Amino acid sequence: GGAMTDPKGDRSKGPSEQDDPDLFTRIVDSDEKGVYVSGAKAHQTGCINSHWIILMPTIRLTQNDKEYAIVGAIPADVKGLTYIYGRQSCDTRVMEGGGDIDLGDAKFGGQEAMMILDRVFIPWDKLFMNGEFEFASMLVERFTCYHRRSYVCKTGLGDVLIGAAATIADYNGVPNVSHIKDKIIEMTHLNETIFAAGIASSHQGHKMKSGVYLNDDMLAQVCKHNVTRFPYEISRLAQDIAGGLMVTLPSEKDFRHPEAGPMLKKYLVGRKGVDVENR
8 A cells, every 4th residue: 555645734835844743654752673654645446455565755855854754565464554534425334134136346346544653664665755755755756657647447337337328328328329428428438538548648658767667647647637537428428428317316225125115126127128126
């Protein structure tokens, strides 16, 4: 897990200027074995199912921020680390007993958490930056260059959503209606535009002195900006194609109910030959 984002507190002030010094992760003590860090990391996607966490600075640092210039690796279950699990909009579906339709993955869902660090120990051999504040900005820039290009993964989700939109159009009996086809074409165009920026960023990468390749920074930023806009339009078009049932659909528990189930199967039919459950 790449733990870069700190809570930040007052965004107009740097780490050493905050009223509470723990709003950015920092070294609070050291001994002959290593250092001890306190602070927090926010929005940590996948942290709970990671084996190791890499702590990194989140912004440009100054001479006064030397204690915050830290990069180190910690086991995900290290002493002094507390996870506060985040909530998602569809959390309650897990408690409704619908594991076949309502949950995409009933066992291994995505998650984010807030990580609270209270004197977490890092041995010297797992510490990769220790006060070298002048390199923090370059580290952040290079990390985000890789990370923002990696958002091309969203096009995989887009592919699934486009396929689902085309399928529900077929189930509803309108796959050849012109405005439906136009919307699916537009969804594909937006999705492939995200993909193109990510692939171009990699293709335009250059070899650095270390031998490691760094992808093109500008195209990586374009990929990220596309991802902050296009998936929402793709989703809007999918909802337009699918209709209101996409957001008002009864639960799987209702669908399996001995009384409600048959009524839903009667009234939620699509075109002839389409299974109601599939729809």
